[in-house]
Amino acid sequence: MDHFKSQVLLILNEIPAGECIAYGELAKLAGFPGYARQVGRLMKILPKDTKLPWHRVINSQRRISFAENTDAYLRQKAKLEQEGWTIVGNKLTVNELFNR
DNA sequence: TCTTGGGCGCCCA
């Protein structure tokens, strides 16, 4: 378990329900600016039954980084909606009650 | 808005 993984997973684990974060932001918070792609790679290798909130990680455009027809996209969308987000196309809209 | 193109750090064949 290298430093990068443990830090990223640690930060990820601290993200409360109803929040979301970009790959680049997550990397930066973990202390590895510029490691956005590695974060994506890391998410990919997580086990399906992980309790980590991988679905709260999106790209900098506030979009889901999957094509709409894919399985992964649908699973992420479902989880986010479950936490109060509204998603149109692959775009997350602002939750008006919490004002973000 | 959407599309391109360049850049990025790392993994794998």
Place this chain on the structure above:
DNA sequence: GTGGGCGCCCAAG
């Protein structure tokens, strides 16, 4: 050693 390919990012048009 080398060339592709990623759950990306950013700046232009």
